[in-house]
Every structure is written in C-alpha cells, then in structure tokens.
Amino acid sequence: MTQSTEPAAIWLAQSAFDQLTAHLEDLKGPQRQAIVAEISAARDEGDLKENGGYHAAREAQGRLEGEIQQLEALLRQADTTEPADDGVVGLGKVVTFKFEGDDDDEAETRLIASIEMKDFAGGLEISSAASPIGAALLGAGVGDTVSYEGPNGRTLKVEVLKVTPFEG
Incomplete structure (x- = not known):
C-alpha cells in the first residue's frame, strides 16, 4: 500500500486565510526589508565578531524566514x-x-484548525480538531454520543444535538 506524501488539507475560514495572506505579505515586504536594513547598518559598524547588533539582527532574520516558510506551507x-x-x-x-x-x-463550540484560535473573537467557544473533544466529535452526526478523556483522566460523553456550518 502506497502512502501519500501530500499533506492533509487544513480548513480555514476565508477571513482567516485573508488575514494570514496579508500577514505573510507584511513579513515578506516591510518586515524583511527592516531586518535587511538592520543587518546592513550593523555591518557598517565594523568588526562583525564583536558586533552584538549584527548577530541579533541575523537571528531575527532567521526567525522571520522560518515564519515565512511556515505560513507559505x-x-x-x-x-x-x-x-x-x-x-x-x-x-x-x-x-x-x-x-x-x-x-x-x-x-x-466551533471546530476549527488551531491556527485560527488566536484571532477568533466571535463569542463562541473554540475547539481544535486536535483537542480531545474536537477529535472525538470529528465525523459524528446529530444524535451520536461520543466519548473522550477529560483533563482529569475521566471519560466524558457528549451527545451531538445540532451541527451547522460556521457563518462569519
């Protein structure tokens, strides 16, 4: 049996996709340019071995490039x-x-991809599909009862009453 090397799709609300795209453009544009300017200014100060500003700017550049790669993926x-x-x-x-x-x-609860959690502010509780309750609910239908292990180690059971697409 051949396993796919294609990563699984991640569902994002269009608004979250748009926010992440705008953030990526900011990282690749103004933020990248600012770090390049910092590196250049620090380089002009002279000896790079003893130049803390240069090394700090290079580390910031590495973190920025890593974030860009993660967002692009x-x-x-x-x-x-x-x-x-x-x-x-x-x-x-x-x-x-x-x-x-x-x-x-x-x-x-709104079942989402975890990347959206930090930016969502709509009054609904949010559960990641990777959380214990999110994983248990995934694929269940109205009337189904699912079990999962709670934070205290007890098995909790929930009955699904209603499922609707998120609008927002």
Whole structure:
C-alpha cells in the first residue's frame, strides 16, 4: 500500500486565510526589508565578531524566514471551501452538544484548525480538531454520543444535538 506524501488539507475560514495572506505579505515586504536594513547598518559598524547588533539582527532574520516558510506551507494546504450543511461534525462547523447526565445545559463550540484560535473573537467557544473533544466529535452526526478523556483522566460523553456550518 502506497502512502501519500501530500499533506492533509487544513480548513480555514476565508477571513482567516485573508488575514494570514496579508500577514505573510507584511513579513515578506516591510518586515524583511527592516531586518535587511538592520543587518546592513550593523555591518557598517565594523568588526562583525564583536558586533552584538549584527548577530541579533541575523537571528531575527532567521526567525522571520522560518515564519515565512511556515505560513507559505500552511497557505498551500489551506482549504477555504465552505463546509457542507450535512449534519456531520467537521472543520468549520458549529456543534451544539450536551454532556451525558446534564439535561439542562447545552454547549456550543466551533471546530476549527488551531491556527485560527488566536484571532477568533466571535463569542463562541473554540475547539481544535486536535483537542480531545474536537477529535472525538470529528465525523459524528446529530444524535451520536461520543466519548473522550477529560483533563482529569475521566471519560466524558457528549451527545451531538445540532451541527451547522460556521457563518462569519
């Protein structure tokens, strides 16, 4: 059996894709130019062996280039296709669920790719597909009950009540 070397697609909301693309352009343009200018100015100061400013600027350049490479790879893998309204939990979906034994409270979470977590501010709780609850919910449908291990080591069960595509 041949395994694919193609990386898996990562679902991103179009707004997140646009933000990451703009950030990448900033890194490749103004930020890269600023570091090149810092390196040049430090180089003009003379002896590079004893020049802390030069070495700091070169380290900053390495970090910047690494971030550029990571963002380029992420954006190559990105899938901004609107999620289907099929009632199945997947990335880009809003999931309403309740914990087993808790008849009163329903919870809602948006299942996303973890890169979006730091920028999302829409009032919904956010779960990464890589988190224990996210991984358990992935692929479940309305009416399904799934289990996962909670932070305290106990097995938790949740029932999926509703699944809709995220709009925003």
